[in-house]
Amino acid sequence: MLEVTTLTKKYGNVLAVDSISFTVNPGEIGVLLGPNGAGKSTTIKSIAGLLRFKGTISICNLDNKSIDAKKIFGYVPETPALYDALTVYEHLVFIAKAYNLDEGWQEEVDRLLSIFDLTDKQDKVGKDLSKGMCQKVSLCCALLINPKVIMLDEPMIGLDPKAIKELKKILIQLKEQGCAVLISTHIIDSIEGLWDKVLILHKGKFAAVRTRSEVDKNNESIEQLFFKVTEEGE
Amino acid sequence: MQSLLYIIKRTLVNTIKKIVKRPLVLIGYILGILFIVFILILSFLDSSSNSYGSYDLFFSLIVTALFIYAYFTLKKGIDNGSSFFRLADVNIAFTSPIKSNNILVYGFLKQLTQILFFSVLALMQVPNLRRFFSISQSGVLIILIGFILYMLTLPIISMIIYSYTSKKLKRRKVAKVILNLLFLAVLINVVFSIIREQTLLEGFTMAMSTKFISYLPIIGWNGQIIAYAISGITPSFYVFLGLSIGSIFLLIIWLYRMEKDYYEDALVSTEFKESVISSKAKNGFFVIGSTTKIKSVSFNFTKSGAATIFQRSFLELRKTGMLFFDKVSIMIIVFVIVVRVAFYEGTILFVLLISVYILLLSSVNGRFTQELSKHYIYLIPAHNTTKLIAVTAMANLKNLFDGLILFIVAGFLYKESIPLVILCGLTYASFGAIYLYGEVLARKLFGAVHANALKVFLKLLLTIFILTPGIILAIIVLINSQSFFNTVLILLSYNIFMATILLLISSTIFKYIELG
Numbered sequence: 001m002l003e004v005t006t007l008t009k010k011y012g013n014v015l016a017v018d019s020i021s022f023t024v025n026p027g028e029i030g031v032l033l034g035p036n037g038a039g040k041s042t043t044i045k046s047i048a049g050l051l052r053f054k055g056t057i058s059i060c061n062l063d064n065k066s067i068d069a070k071k072i073f074g075y076v077p078e079t080p081a082l083y084d085a086l087t088v089y090e091h092l093v094f095i096a097k098a099y100n101l102d103e104g105w106q107e108e109v110d111r112l113l114s115i116f117d118l119t120d121k122q123d124k125v126g127k128d129l130s131k132g133m134c135q136k137v138s139l140c141c142a143l144l145i146n147p148k149v150i151m152l153d154e155p156m157i158g159l160d161p162k163a164i165k166e167l168k169k170i171l172i173q174l175k176e177q178g179c180a181v182l183i184s185t186h187i188i189d190s191i192e193g194l195w196d197k198v199l200i201l202h203k204g205k206f207a208a209v210r211t212r213s214e215v216d217k218n219n220e221s222i223e224q225l226f227f228k229v230t231e232e233g234e
Numbered sequence: 235m236q237s238l239l240y241i242i243k244r245t246l247v248n249t250i251k252k253i254v255k256r257p258l259v260l261i262g263y264i265l266g267i268l269f270i271v272f273i274l275i276l277s278f279l280d281s282s283s284n285s286y287g288s289y290d291l292f293f294s295l296i297v298t299a300l301f302i303y304a305y306f307t308l309k310k311g312i313d314n315g316s317s318f319f320r321l322a323d324v325n326i327a328f329t330s331p332i333k334s335n336n337i338l339v340y341g342f343l344k345q346l347t348q349i350l351f352f353s354v355l356a357l358m359q360v361p362n363l364r365r366f367f368s369i370s371q372s373g374v375l376i377i378l379i380g381f382i383l384y385m386l387t388l389p390i391i392s393m394i395i396y397s398y399t400s401k402k403l404k405r406r407k408v409a410k411v412i413l414n415l416l417f418l419a420v421l422i423n424v425v426f427s428i429i430r431e432q433t434l435l436e437g438f439t440m441a442m443s444t445k446f447i448s449y450l451p452i453i454g455w456n457g458q459i460i461a462y463a464i465s466g467i468t469p470s471f472y473v474f475l476g477l478s479i480g481s482i483f484l485l486i487i488w489l490y491r492m493e494k495d496y497y498e499d500a501l502v503s504t505e506f507k508e509s510v511i512s513s514k515a516k517n518g519f520f521v522i523g524s525t526t527k528i529k530s531v532s533f534n535f536t537k538s539g540a541a542t543i544f545q546r547s548f549l550e551l552r553k554t555g556m557l558f559f560d561k562v563s564i565m566i567i568v569f570v571i572v573v574r575v576a577f578y579e580g581t582i583l584f585v586l587l588i589s590v591y592i593l594l595l596s597s598v599n600g601r602f603t604q605e606l607s608k609h610y611i612y613l614i615p616a617h618n619t620t621k622l623i624a625v626t627a628m629a630n631l632k633n634l635f636d637g638l639i640l641f642i643v644a645g646f647l648y649k650e651s652i653p654l655v656i657l658c659g660l661t662y663a664s665f666g667a668i669y670l671y672g673e674v675l676a677r678k679l680f681g682a683v684h685a686n687a688l689k690v691f692l693k694l695l696l697t698i699f700i701l702t703p704g705i706i707l708a709i710i711v712l713i714n715s716q717s718f719f720n721t722v723l724i725l726l727s728y729n730i731f732m733a734t735i736l737l738l739i740s741s742t743i744f745k746y747i748e749l750g
Contacts, residue, residue: 048329081326084322087248
């Protein structure tokens with residue numbers, strides 16, 4: 001479970017995120033939406049443990065910056081940066097070693113490489129990969145650790161249709177296995193049919209937090225909800 | 235830690251594998267290494283090192299270089315922090331369950347490998363130093379130790395300062411004021427000392443080799459370590475070595491204790507570093523920052539074909555206000571005045587030699603690398619040579635402008651004739667053209683990455699095989715005719731000839747995008 005409580009982040013005098021709280025339960029897919037500058041990236045980076053912040057973030061009841069929390073947390077950043085001189089396979093070996101994965105990770109590596117059509121690219125170094133391939137490697141790295149909580153920042157960008165289909169399938173599998181999934185995106189259509197909870201950030205605060213049943217009950221789409229709450233009072 | 239070492243090990247292995255796959259690049263690296271070894275052996279074999287530069291002068295020069303480096307590093311550190319990491323480290327290593335102190339150590343190891351690479355640059359200057367100072371044979375090692383320790387210390391101090399100042403804007407402003415005041419105090423002290431002593435060198439040496447500066451933490455200590463290259467190792471060397479190494483350990487502990495959560499600072503500075511790296515890769519050193527104002531300028535393209543490239547460059551210059559007279563021009567004027575004051579018996583020819591050597595070490599050709607990254611240049615229907623001339627025209631004009639400024643000032647100081655002044659300015663620009671087209675050729679042969687890595691070696695190759703025959707020819711003319719004008723004229727003619735050959739050979743770089 002991912003639990004964020006009164007998360008506040010200031011850059012100098014600018015309040016980027018203003019005391020937001022939310023949870024993404026096991027087996028739930030949460031979607032973080034918001035216009036540019038709403039505070040999504042700050043929230044994502046805070047959860048990933050890259051920023052200092054006020055408030056608490058816990059991953060399965062563990063402090064997000066603790067080693068134990070990191071062991072069960074997968075992160076796919078918006079900009080997939082890989083090591084220039086490491087091959088695709090070596091990236092995954094590094095992850096297996098860094099996360100001290102149990103025996104059998106090699107089979108999982110092969111499975112992931114095959115799913116994302118990377119088997120024949122496994123000896124290519126990071127520098128020679130296209131943006132889409134970097135994104136696929138980045139996804140493989142996050143999935144390899146078999147996370148309990150996974151956070152994906154614009155995961156579909158750069159992926160080919162087959163990879164998008166596979167990723168969606170994997171996200172549903174993760175959900176079924178009890179993993180808490182948080183996706184941040186601008187492309188509302190890309191998460192259609194996937195989400196359980198939508199969190200709309202606007203000017204550093206939540207403008208709306210709704211479950212799928214609540215949205216369905218009001219007979220509105222996320223897109224309609226998004227524009228309604230972000231354009232109110234503007 | 236084992237997993238982090240895996241990254242370093244595999245990076246090294248894969249880099250070597252890639253080099254081995256390209257025979258020309260491999261030959262380049264092998265020759266480069268052999269060249270460095272050859273130069274070092276040669277400088278070691280030459281036991282007749284000169285000693286007209288005193289220990290105090292050596293120490294003063296070293297400490298001044300350390301001060302200047304510290305000023306710019308710390309200034310940058312206050313603004314953007316300092317990072318040992320790349321974005322891949324932030325995205326992958328920072329979010330992994332590896333202790334942050336292990337990641338810090340990994341960052342240091344990476345930094346160390348980079349510093350060792352830059353040390354090669356320092357090594358290349360050893361023969362020059364030995365020409366002026368009596369550096370012992372073990373002195374080379376001592377210089378390297380001092381250099382590496384200093385290069386390791388400053389990023390840590392930068393990170394500590396950034397960690398402290400980034401939290402409040404006021405702190406950042408105060409830190410900048412303190413830094414400026416400290417370095418202004420050193421500068422004022424030097425100026426007063428020069429006025430008091432009435433001579434530049436003595437005044438400078440008196441100001442920079444005081445006991446106070448010798449014992450100044452970090453700068454003074456590392457300066458002392460490097461200065462033992464002249465005086466030879468004494469027990470006090472180990473004291474300064476201990477102080478320097480000890481300070482690195484203490485600073486690391488301080489950094490770690492002060493801010494266990496250094497990821498945010500590293501993230502900000504890494505993102506900045508990454509943007510600089512990608513700007514350099516795309517645009518060379520000509521980077522339009524986010525704060526650069528773009529003026530609205532009315533402009534008509536009057537030319538067609540390749541000439542439009544030149545017109546576009548000119549339009550960009552007008553829009554950004556980055557005209558010919560810039561910091562480099564100011565530095566050149568200061569440089570010629572310093573040379574005149576420091577070397578009373580020097581000549582305009584001496585100024586020419588030193589200035590083209592500095593141009594060789596610092597040549598920044600900016601725009602042509604920017605053009606190479608965009609597809610338009612490859613598609614414009616014009617002859618490759620014309621395109622290369624158009625692309626490099628602005629850099630050549632800039633060199634001509636700087637050359638003329640330099641020699642107008644030098645001509646005034648040395649009371650030389652106008653024709654000689656103009657000739658020297660043109661010759662300065664012709665050296666710039668050789669460096670420029672030499673670099674284009676290197677990119678064509680080795681590709682951008684390896685041309686950059688082999689830069690030092692390629693520049694030396696350029697000096698020996700392309701420039702030296704011209705210089706020898708000029709010396710012969712000077713001995714026979716005793717005329718500066720004839721000497722510079724020969725040099726200019728030779729350079730134009732060589733620059734044209736290099737231009738013609740390298741012009742096919744615009745044939746395919748992969749050549750750039």
